Amino acid sequence: MNYPNGIKKQNNSNHNESYNSKLSHKNRGMTLENDINLSNEYYCEIDKAYIYKKPTPIKIVNVDYPSRDKAVIKEAYFTIPSTTDYNGIYKGKYIDFEAKETKSKTSFSLSNIHSHQIKHLKNIYKHNGIAFLIVRFTTLDETFLLEAEKLSNYIEDSSKKSISIEFFRKNAYILKNGYTPRIDYLTVVDKLIGGKEYGKKGN
Amino acid sequence: MNYPNGIKKQNNSNHNESYNSKLSHKNRGMTLENDINLSNEYYCEIDKAYIYKKPTPIKIVNVDYPSRDKAVIKEAYFTIPSTTDYNGIYKGKYIDFEAKETKSKTSFSLSNIHSHQIKHLKNIYKHNGIAFLIVRFTTLDETFLLEAEKLSNYIEDSSKKSISIEFFRKNAYILKNGYTPRIDYLTVVDKLIGGKEYGKKGN
Numbered sequence: 001m002n003y004p005n006g007i008k009k010q011n012n013s014n015h016n017e018s019y020n021s022k023l024s025h026k027n028r029g030m031t032l033e034n035d036i037n038l039s040n041e042y043y044c045e046i047d048k049a050y051i052y053k054k055p056t057p058i059k060i061v062n063v064d065y066p067s068r069d070k071a072v073i074k075e076a077y078f079t080i081p082s083t084t085d086y087n088g089i090y091k092g093k094y095i096d097f098e099a100k101e102t103k104s105k106t107s108f109s110l111s112n113i114h115s116h117q118i119k120h121l122k123n124i125y126k127h128n129g130i131a132f133l134i135v136r137f138t139t140l141d142e143t144f145l146l147e148a149e150k151l152s153n154y155i156e157d158s159s160k161k162s163i164s165i166e167f168f169r170k171n172a173y174i175l176k177n178g179y180t181p182r183i184d185y186l187t188v189v190d191k192l193i194g195g196k197e198y199g200k201k202g203n
Numbered sequence: 204m205n206y207p208n209g210i211k212k213q214n215n216s217n218h219n220e221s222y223n224s225k226l227s228h229k230n231r232g233m234t235l236e237n238d239i240n241l242s243n244e245y246y247c248e249i250d251k252a253y254i255y256k257k258p259t260p261i262k263i264v265n266v267d268y269p270s271r272d273k274a275v276i277k278e279a280y281f282t283i284p285s286t287t288d289y290n291g292i293y294k295g296k297y298i299d300f301e302a303k304e305t306k307s308k309t310s311f312s313l314s315n316i317h318s319h320q321i322k323h324l325k326n327i328y329k330h331n332g333i334a335f336l337i338v339r340f341t342t343l344d345e346t347f348l349l350e351a352e353k354l355s356n357y358i359e360d361s362s363k364k365s366i367s368i369e370f371f372r373k374n375a376y377i378l379k380n381g382y383t384p385r386i387d388y389l390t391v392v393d394k395l396i397g398g399k400e401y402g403k404k405g406n
Binding site: 044047049050052054055056057058060071072073074075076077078081082083087088089090091092093094095096120123124127128129 | 247250252253255257258259260261263274275276277278279280281284285286290291292293294295296297298299323326327330331332
């Protein structure tokens with residue numbers, strides 16, 4: 001699953017969909033991304049963790065300067081991110097994760113993650129960071145946190161191009177929806193940190 | 204000058220300058236940003252640290268879809284970054300910093316850093332991350348690493364709007380130019396980590 005230059009076609013332009021969800025989620029009901037962003041804002045407000053979404057990477061080709069202090073980007077392209085969407089600090093630990101939604105009721109397609117993002121997550125946990133993947137099955141309204149090590153092992157051990165929901169139910173942590181924060185994923189991160197500190201790997 | 208993707212406009216606004224330096228540093232001699240990026244690539248290659256520059260934050264207003272798999276951003280604006288430019292992991296520690304150049308021979312103007320970036324750096328060191336500012340005085344070819352705590356204290360104690368080069372010479376670490384890596388700033392980070400671990404703050 002190499003995507004040298006651009007995500008492969010997924011029906012009516014995946015880029016379009018992710019672009020819209022980024023720009024107009026407030027008008028479209030709550031996306032996973034929005035839930036995570038609001039949770040991160042809450043964590044910042046209560047001085048618990050500082051975790052941010054990285055800006056969307058783009059390649060800028062043409063910029064216009066209608067006045068001295070106003071630059072307008074007139075031509076740019078989405079590029080493949082070198083890393084994951086979210087990173088930051090919690091309890092002095094480096095936190096790094098990717099978050100994805102799927103409409104499927106049965107499995108999460110690995111084409112949703114770039115191979116170098118998986119490699120990145122692997123580098124992070126090998127260097128004692130806390131690395132994971134959050135996946136929401138939107139149709140079922142089930143959200144999971146899967147440790148990067150388990151994700152990486154799955155990919156190395158299996159020739160499958162997707163991860164079944166059963167795998168998530170057995171091997172990942174369930175993330176429940178709440179109000180503030182909307183997804184309290186740091187309670188799961190506490191377990192991951194505890195597991196690492198006591199030399200255990202969670203369940 | 205050959206730009207990889209044909210930049211069309213260039214006149215003399217500030218934005219233009221920083222934009223050009225981002226896109227065409229390879230043709231313009233080594234900038235601090237380029238030195239840091241190359242050093243970070245080297246650290247990744249030797250599996251020493253995973254530190255990346257965040258994408259330039261922009262607000263996308265209009266996207267065109269000339270064909271199914273090709274999105275072209277037709278209107279977007281540069282926005283103020285919420286955090287710093289660089290972050291990542293080294294020895295299991297969360298690393299976070301901002302890097303700036305100045306042509307001045309005498310001082311670094313604090314107008315080069317947004318107040319919320321300073322607040323962000325403060326949040327990071329309070330949460331036991333390694334946070335700092337790298338400043339290069341390009342005319343003098345002197346590069347410094349200043350711990351975020353010292354930067355923050357300076358700003359709180361002083362009403363000045365700039366930091367003199369003498370302050371850097373007394374309170375910051377000198378970063379020498381090398382070949383690989385071009386700026387071996389992790390040797391200084393080792394001192395910062397050592398100072399924290401032994402309850403000392405280094406000097």
